[in-house]
Amino acid sequence: MASGAASGEQARDPQSLGRLESAAVELPDDAELFVGPDADMLNADCLACHSPSMIRTQPPLTRDQWNAVVIKMQTAYRAPVAPAEIEPLTDALVRLKAAG
């Protein structure tokens, strides 16, 4: 390929990259952990796959709906929810949402 060397040179030339500007990026609070009395359980059981904000920004769900979410996470997606944790976790999610 005759043009290979030429384009390789160009890629190493900083001028060819154009002007780089730093942008202020607002990241979701993905680094955050849940805090509070239920935090250990929520952090251990949900944060492997979701950010706290993903869970906090769910539409208002009833207790039964949260219970169904927890069971679905456990059975369909293999979330590490022990059977004995299903009810306490459901309560924790209802409290979490009630707290805003």
Ligand code: HEC
């Ligand atoms: C092993 C990974 C995993 C874990 C752990 C997990 N989830 Fe999920 N969750 C998923 C996947 C995959 C989806 C489906 C995403 C989609 O459909 O876009 C999902 C979807 C959801 C949804 C969206 C509504 C729905 O029913 O699809 C909610 C709410 C949710 N998870 C909450 C939780 C909560 C609360 C926990 C902790 C008990 C949890 N998840 C733990 C993988 C996980």
